[in-house]
Amino acid sequence: xxxxxxxxxxxxxxxxxxxxxxxxxxxxxxxxxxxxxxxxxxxxxxxxxxxxxxxxxxxxxxxxxxxxxxxxxxxxxxxxxxxxxxxxxxxxxxxxxxxxxxxxxxxxxxxxxxxxxxxxxxxxxxxxxxxxxxxxxxxxxxxxxxxxxxxxxxxxxxxxxxxxxxxxxxxxxxxxxxxxxxxxxxxxxxxxxxxxxxxxxxxxxxxxxxxxxxxxxxxxxxxxxxxxxxxxxxxxxxxxxxxxxxxxxxxxxxxxxxxxxxxxxxxxxxxxxxxxxxxxxxxxxxxxxxxxxxxxxxxxxxxxxxxxxxxxxxxxxxxxxxxxxxxxxxxxxxxxxxxxxxxxxxxxxxxxxxxxxxxxxxxxxxxxxxxxxxxxxxxxxxxxxxxxxxxxxxxxxxxxxxxxxxxxxxxxxxxxxxxxxxxxxxxxxxxxxxxxxxxxxxxxxxxxxxxxxxxxxxxxxxxxxxxxxxxxxxxxxxxxxxxxxxxxxxxxxxxxxxxxxxxxxxxxxxxxxxxxxxxxxxxxxxxxxxxxxxxxxxxxxxxxxxxxxxxxxxxxxxxxxxxxxxxxxxxxxxxxxxxxxxxxxxxxxxxxxx
Amino acid sequence: xxxxxxxxxxxxxxxxxxxxxxxxxxxxxxxxxxxxxxxxxxxxxxxxxxxxxxxxxxxxxxxxxxxxxxxxxxxxxxxxxxxxxxxxxxxxxxxxxxxxxxxxxxxxxxxxxxxxxxxxxxxxxxxxxxxxxxxxxxxxxxxxxxxxxxxxxxxxxxxxxxxxxxxxxxxxxxxxxxxxxxxxxxxxxxxxxxxxxxxxxxxxxxxxxxxxxxxxxxxxxxxxxxxxxxxxxxxxxxxxxxxxxxxxxxxxxxxxxxxxxxxxx
Numbered sequence: 047x048x049x050x051x052x053x054x055x056x057x058x059x060x061x062x063x064x065x066x067x068x069x070x071x072x073x074x075x076x077x078x079x080x081x082x083x084x085x086x087x088x089x090x091x092x093x094x095x096x097x098x099x100x101x102x103x104x105x106x107x108x109x110x111x112x113x114x115x116x117x118x119x120x121x122x123x124x125x126x127x128x129x130x131x132x133x134x135x136x137x138x139x140x141x142x143x144x145x146x147x148x149x150x151x152x153x154x155x156x157x158x159x160x161x162x163x164x165x166x167x168x169x170x171x172x173x174x175x176x177x178x179x180x181x182x183x184x185x186x187x188x189x190x191x192x193x194x195x196x197x198x199x200x201x202x203x204x205x206x207x208x209x210x211x212x213x214x215x216x217x218x219x220x221x222x223x224x225x226x227x228x229x230x231x232x233x234x235x236x237x238x239x240x241x242x243x244x245x246x247x248x249x250x251x252x253x254x255x256x257x258x259x260x261x262x263x264x265x266x267x268x269x270x271x272x273x274x275x276x277x278x279x280x281x282x283x284x285x286x287x288x289x290x291x292x293x294x295x296x297x298x299x300x301x302x303x304x305x306x307x308x309x310x311x312x313x314x315x316x317x318x319x320x321x322x323x324x325x326x327x328x329x330x331x332x333x334x335x336x337x338x339x340x341x342x343x344x345x346x347x348x349x350x351x352x353x354x355x356x357x358x359x360x361x362x363x364x365x366x367x368x369x370x371x372x373x374x375x376x377x378x379x380x381x382x383x384x385x386x387x388x389x390x391x392x393x394x395x396x397x398x399x400x401x402x403x404x405x406x407x408x409x410x411x412x413x414x415x416x417x418x419x420x421x422x423x424x425x426x427x428x429x430x431x432x433x434x435x436x437x438x439x440x441x442x443x444x445x446x447x448x449x450x451x452x453x454x455x456x457x458x459x460x461x462x463x464x465x466x467x468x469x470x471x472x473x474x475x476x477x478x479x480x481x482x483x484x485x486x487x488x489x490x491x492x493x494x495x496x497x498x499x500x501x502x503x504x505x506x507x508x509x510x511x512x513x514x515x516x517x518x519x520x521x522x523x524x525x526x527x528x529x530x531x532x533x534x535x536x537x538x539x540x541x542x543x544x545x546x547x548x549x550x551x552x553x554x555x556x557x558x559x560x561x562x563x564x565x566x567x568x569x570x571x572x573x574x575x576x577x578x579x580x581x582x583x584x585x586x587x588x589x590x591x592x593x594x595x596x597x598x599x600x601x602x603x604x605x606x607x608x609x610x611x612x613x614x615x616x617x618x619x620x621x622x623x624x625x626x627x628x629x630x631x632x633x634x635x636x637x638x639x640x
Numbered sequence: 641x642x643x644x645x646x647x648x649x650x651x652x653x654x655x656x657x658x659x660x661x662x663x664x665x666x667x668x669x670x671x672x673x674x675x676x677x678x679x680x681x682x683x684x685x686x687x688x689x690x691x692x693x694x695x696x697x698x699x700x701x702x703x704x705x706x707x708x709x710x711x712x713x714x715x716x717x718x719x720x721x722x723x724x725x726x727x728x729x730x731x732x733x734x735x736x737x738x739x740x741x742x743x744x745x746x747x748x749x750x751x752x753x754x755x756x757x758x759x760x761x762x763x764x765x766x767x768x769x770x771x772x773x774x775x776x777x778x779x780x781x782x783x784x785x786x787x788x789x790x791x792x793x794x795x796x797x798x799x800x801x802x803x804x805x806x807x808x809x810x811x812x813x814x815x816x817x818x819x820x821x822x823x824x825x826x827x828x829x830x831x832x833x834x835x836x837x838x839x840x841x842x843x844x845x846x847x848x849x850x851x852x853x854x855x856x857x858x859x860x861x862x863x864x865x866x867x868x869x870x871x872x873x874x875x876x877x878x879x880x881x882x883x884x885x886x887x888x889x890x891x892x893x894x895x896x897x898x899x900x901x902x903x904x905x
Contacts, residue, residue, distance in 0.1 A: 349851050351669055353717040388718035392657055392852055416855040418865060425858060425884050427891035434854035440850065442675065448902035451675040451700055453895035491692070527887035574852045576870060
């Protein structure tokens, strides 16, 4: 299908039908004989619905699959498998059973009945109190690729909301006067503000509303842990499930981009001052954009051959398509930001040398030195750090080997050690590149998994096994020194440790062997020393991260700022962006006084 | 250069040329689908803004590089990477190079000579045709010994033979610096250990980014895991686990063949 058609299909508001139980839309494209197709027309606020049991009568893509036979005994929702038959109502014409669906028009939700007897065309609507029915709308799920299919491709998992789903979800927002969700957001996006604009069908205005505080909604809508930030504070969430803020954010950002509505913002008059940003990850990009807009001349220095940092080398295509990252980076270039690739600051230029040419510097180099566990056999072939595995797959596109030259790490039975988002990314990438069995080995229980719930859920759906309360103790290799198995030990949870999580303790004599011909160590990263070796006067804390003034992000070196993982240790994309924003503001304030 | 399989590139990279020190390396990517390969720099000219690399055609990337002509561009060159070789005036040093390792050895040798050391160079090659930089080396060192495996030039045999001779004859050797095939470095380290002469080796494991990010280049030094790209590439040879390095470096042999075959098709 042409790209343009896909866009129209996704964003054109149709009259749409929802299951009254799970509220999933019936936009399943099925045209087989066993489908009941019904069509509806919407004219000047009146609802005129025609229903037909014959496939060829109406040209519509909306269908509900019917089990069997001509006489319809039951109608099953394809999503929640519950019956759509409403036993309290009867057909007023022939007395047969009636089915019920919810019809959504732009502003209203209406329960709609129709006779399930073939040949009978009775249908009716029931007036419903909008407030009551609205409260019944559950959180809208995003349509996504079938797990069985997506486990073998690298395409993005969710398709994103359609306009109808976004409108329905936006209607769930209570528009609180004192919105708690905004407090939960590290960059304080005006959440009720942008959701209101969605309800008014001003999708592009909604995207611009977000961009007042967050420049990369398409990225954040995908990778932010909303469930522990904005959505956890949502008032709707007290009794029901919270409003899907992240999905709405993603929807408007995609809409704005797909419909070519992105505008280049106005840039303030040049200040004549120059800013250097080290690292082109989410934090660096935020500082660069903010400062460029404020009238500074910004240059980003990136060590790798592509910009984007963890967004490019780390997060896989199926979770964050590279086309989106590239779009955001292109936007910065259009703003006038200069990007110098292949520049390893510390080696090619030191901080002091940079300060000779720039008025201020932002260090956003992230935490990029992978940790290993120091186990016997960790250097065997096919034992990778998560960084190496993901860099090969994402940055070097090894999954396209031999079209691309970098060899793809492969194994039939893969063990991934760790329980964070990175571990999920590795496990799911391995599955997609043809591994038959992927096992996640994590030393705590399911409750403590640091990965986002959604990622864990997706991984489980795709068929990844979880060996919880399990820790590896050594690896064994074959004749060629390639890993062939891993000895593990079972764990139990003891008292809470410094992080507040219960400390895992090994259970004696619980050792067992886990076969694996590839192992990926995804237990975290520490600070990379390259930059600091050339700047001994930059104050670091005990753990080797940069010490900063928390209110400004300024380091012990004047005019040198830092933020993100290199200050906090490995954290999230949005926290890095938040830190970048704080530093940009402080930088601007300080430089304005000179 | 020798036999068309050992090739020299002078790459215009002024910023790198200004900073790079002996022992450090660069990473090169030839084209969009290419891999990143580390190459230790053989020389630099800060005034001209060029760095020199010398490589042997062994796989797809190096074959691709051979196909480039003067004036062509490489897609990416990043550096300097790794720690520079530690160079001091310590007296007499023996520099041992094998194969294309001699190229890197040249850069380091020059630095040792400039620091005021008495420099003995032992360089080896498979055969006369594969010998590189002999005249250049002669010009900067105090004593030069050449060996070839087949005896077609210089002494017949491996570099370890003249090295052993020196170790037996002279007791003023303060250090040995060696670079070449892993097996050669391993044998040299085994040889020098009983003599208790500090032996530095320059390692060249498989790496992706070269900045400490991937950990693919990890090597065991004295039982501890080190990253060759940020902690090295130079290490105390007596502490290196060469067997592990050899098996790690050979894990992609089949892929490398597949890659080459794919490109021929």
